[in-house]
Amino acid sequence: xxxxxxxxxxxxxxxxxxxxxxxxxxxxxxxxxxxxxxxxxxxxxxxxxxxxxxxxxxxxxxxxxxxxxxxxxxxxxxxxxxxxxx
Numbered sequence: 089x090x091x092x093x094x095x096x097x098x099x100x101x102x103x104x105x106x107x108x109x110x111x112x113x114x115x116x117x118x119x120x121x122x123x124x125x126x127x128x129x130x131x132x133x134x135x136x137x138x139x140x141x142x143x144x145x146x147x148x149x150x151x152x153x154x155x156x157x158x159x160x161x162x163x164x165x166x167x168x169x170x171x172x173x174x
Contacts, residue, residue, distance in 0.1 A: 093139040
């Protein structure tokens with residue numbers, strides 16, 4: 089599952105891009121949801137969360153990436169940072 093922090097069109101486009109790249113390289117289809125939407129947790133093994141934030145230290149193209157055993161969180165100030173993180 090790919091979770092988006094909101095329904096921003098640029099964020100949705102990046103979520104679809106990530107899903108397409110992962111499908112191509114792994115064969116897995118990942119569902120895209122917006123934070124707060126109901127979801128079936130039984131089917132979720134790994135979640136990837138794309139979030140826009142306002143950490144000034146990251147700049148316009150920077151990003152932070154936190155990787156855990158069942159959750160990956162990618163944060164950036166701008167869509168360009170999310171793209172580079174993907």
